[in-house]
Amino acid sequence: MAKISQRTIDEIHSAMRIEEVVGDFVSLKRQGSGFVGICPFHDDRNPSMHVTPRLGIYKCFVCDAKGNAINFLMEHEKISYPEALEYLAKKYSISIEYERQETDTEREQRTERESLYLVNVFAEKFFMDQLHNTEEGQLMGMTYLKERGFKDSTIDQFHLGYCPEAWDTFTKEALKQGYQEDFLLKLGLCHKSSTGKLYDFYRGRVIFPIHNVMGKVIGFGGRVLKKDEKTAKYYNSPENEIYHKRETLYDIYLAKKAIRNADNIYLVEGYTDVISMFEAGIENVVASSGTSLTEEQIHILSRQSKNITVLYDGDRAGIKASMRGIDLLLNKGMNVKVCLLPDGDDPDSFAKKHRDSELKEFLEKNTTDFLLFKAQILSEDAGNDPMKRAAMVSDVLKSIAGIQDNIVRAFYVKECARLFDLPEETLNTELKRLVWSNIRQGSQSTSTPVSIPQSPIPQLTVTSPKQETTHSDPLYESEKNLVMLLLQYGCYEIYLESEGERIPVRIDQFVCDEMLRDNIRLQSPALAKVFDSYVLSAELLNDQTAIQRALLVSEDQEVQDFVMKNLPTEVPAISPRWEEQYEVIVSSTHNSVITLQQEVQNVLLNLKFRVVEQAIADAQKQLQQPDIEEADTEILLGYMCDLLQTRKDISLLLNRTVS
DSSP, rough: OOOBHHHHHHHHHHHHHHHHHHHHHSSSSTTTEEEEOOOTTTOOOSSSEEETTTTEEEEEEEEOOEEEEHHHHHHHHHHHHHHHHHHHHHTOOOOOOSSSSOOHHHHHTTTTHHHHHHHHHHHHHHHHHHHHHHIIIIIIIHHHHTTOOOHHHHHHHTEEEEOOTTTTTTHHHHHTTOOHHHHHHHTEEEEETTOOEEEEEETTTEEEEEEOOOOOEEEEEEEOOOOTTSSEEEEEEEOOOOOGGGGOTTHHHHHHHHHHTTOEEEEESSHHHHHHHHHTTHHHEEOOOSSSHHHHHHHHHHHHSSSSEEEEEEEEHHHHHHHHHHHHHHHTTTTTEEEOTTTTTOOOHHHHHHOOOHHHHHHHHHEEEEHHHHHHHHHHHHTTTHHHHHHHHOOOOOOTTTOOOOOHHHHHHHHHHHHHHHHHHHHHHHHHHHHHHHHHHHHTTOOOHHHHOOOOOOOOOOOOOOOOOOOOOOHHHHHHHHHHHHHTTTTEEEEETTEEEEEEEEHHHHHHHHHHTTTTSOOOOOHHHHHHHHHHHHHHOOHHHHHHHHHHHHHHHHHHHHHHHSSSSOOOOOOTTHHHOOOOOOOOTTTOOOOHHHHHHHHHHHHHHHHHHHHHHHHHHTTTTTTTHHHHHHHHHHHHHHHHHHHHHHHHHHHEEEE
């Protein structure tokens, strides 16, 4: 394999900018002299990746991913070192100089992955040439594209092409140019008949090349031009080493800059939907290519923006089929909106009928919240059938249960109660059961990082201790106080303020939601075991005494012993001056529970304070390592500044003085 010259490598190193390279894939925000963003190398919901332009490096303080721009590309795109250099050379308009020219033998020795990319590049150029420079391409392919209203500039920008109707025009040319039959078959560019004859898979079709986030051709979609009921309208590339449908979003490469600028993604279904929207001035648009959203696709989308708007035509069956994927978006913390187009229109046809300003105005005025849209659609379908309406309510509540913000959940319950004409209490009872099920699953996670991402508190990481923490440890005491709070007051309610409204929520639900959202895990194995047991019991029981009794007869002796030793024998008495002193609401529900707002806030703040202190201690230890690199020192010092400011912010809330 020909080697890229050292001169070219030096030129690439001199030209590349870490913030520009990482910024092609991750939305970065300025923080001091550097940038922060959502780390793409783990399931990150809050900025934990630090990018330092002065040193030309990135580092994540949760998963410890780090390196320069080349390392980032290799890890993010799973490509080789030469491929990363080629990408950067193209990005910065640097001519690649090889130490010697590649021979045919060396080219054949490339890995299969590299070879497949090369074949796709050839195929894309071939199809584009056929569209623009042949009589058949102009008559068939270009006529179809012009009838769809596509401009010449758009056709060029999306690299649209055409494959001739003859059985093997492409295959013959590919073989003639030295591309191996095996690679052509794996990519699905040609098939083999029962007699062993090769034929073009996309013959007689307009070609839509599919690119990955880096802009590399990974597959193709082909649209038939002649009406034939026995032939599928679209053919797509089969799964292979470089094309995985679950990880593919059409137009992500061209759209990513517009997505970051608008901080919003428009999601449509097909190729022409994307292109027509693009021509109408909506460039922050991608397509799922006719499939339900997958977790892999959502992971790619969430790195670009947390806001997404799904465009629907009037097809009820299609809407309901896509709802599972939308629920996945909600579970991943995405802010999901929906825009329903007029009957008879899809994004392609609607964009063609409206000028840029008209389309943007329509999208702004007709975009609504997804869950309310889902509730309305299912309600209309269920009609007055009691069983269907019950199933509908359960379906909507499952979506709401995936949301981690208490206030947002309460808002949805209120709206759904109005829409379904049901008491809020009825919906809340079922919702609590579903939420507890989610919380229990989250509490049993094996992940070890402890993070507090809420502004102004930066994301933190604390390594789980290998042995049980001593009882004199402040972090242990804070964790114990949290567990004791749940044991004594878990079923009591506090009130959250939202736009002038007081939203009631159970203390244990609020605490667990906070921990789940902030990815906080108790570091003491014994306390974590009691916590998990409590969550499991609270999912099934609504009475504080019943939960306590369940833990006292737990099969785990360690849980039994802790509860027996620490559970108070009397019901806590509330001072008559409690409301005046702590400004809390003292009220009773059907379970005779009492809200203790200030106590909950103090316990959570104390825990966060101790987590921050441990993170500061860990960072100090790393700074004292004799073999620490300058780059790591730079990032750690900035991280320490954030931690110290965070500790100060929490101290003010706790009225505590720290040095």
